[in-house]
Amino acid sequence: MTRRGAGFAFGAGALFALGLALAGATSPRVVLDAFRLDGWNPRLWLMFGGAQLVTARATAWLLRASIKLAPRPSIQRPGAGVPAPLGRGCTPGGTALRPAPHRPVDTRLVVGALVFGAGWGLAGVCPGPAFAAAASTGPHALLALAGLVAGIALHDARDHFRPGA
């Protein structure tokens, strides 16, 4: 990776963390208050709304730009015959767009989402705030980050270190 690429990645991460902090999502209390029925605080949901406004518009623009720039035939969703949302062409910088594989809703997704949501409701932390708050003073943030790393490792280590993988 070029120095410019590293700087860009660092800046994008910094922007993400500052957005979380500004919106208050780095406070477990603000997150958990979004799930309460009494004393409900919609700050977290407004944050997601603000993110949607930007990402959806930026994606629409990116798609138009990438279709114009597409140097080769579009990549189709396997079997679906419909281009994936980010399934064709390249970015304005010339990098090929790599769409997530298109899969139906399955048991893995449902089980994973329910387990994730349970952890979210338990700690008031999701992966973004776990990293953004890692260098803050509270021990809760470091514990959440340690748990996050352990959870990812528990899920993936077996696949990763499978003989021959």
Place this chain on the structure above:
Amino acid sequence: MSIHDLITALLGGGMLGGSVAAVTAVTGRRVGVSGHAHALLFGRGPDRRFAAWFLAGMVAAGGVAAALAPAAFSDGSGRPLLAFLLGGMLIGWGARRASGCTSGHGIAGVADRSPRSVTAVTLFGLAAMAIVKLWPVRGDQ
């Protein structure tokens, strides 16, 4: 909720959206924070280096923000410390099982109107609400 909270929530969210969209515009990938964390742990090549720099940027900027505005990072949930360790493990395992978290599904996937992401986000919220119902947050705002 004050007008200040309303504006900072929307603005902060816009920054998240800008970050996710910029990452896609440069790398061509839809990737959220748990995806970066996975790439750092198990990835290789440019994806891993990108993830390492992205997460370093998060930790560094978060550290600066926490020094300037510690209140935004205060816990205040009344949850015991063990809940953070256990909760962290569940979000880590669950995010990998569901192929995404609140950024990958919640920001990027929903913006793409992906049925998987909309399903995932709905279940994230319902499960979290159920836990908060069973184990209420202490005190008022």
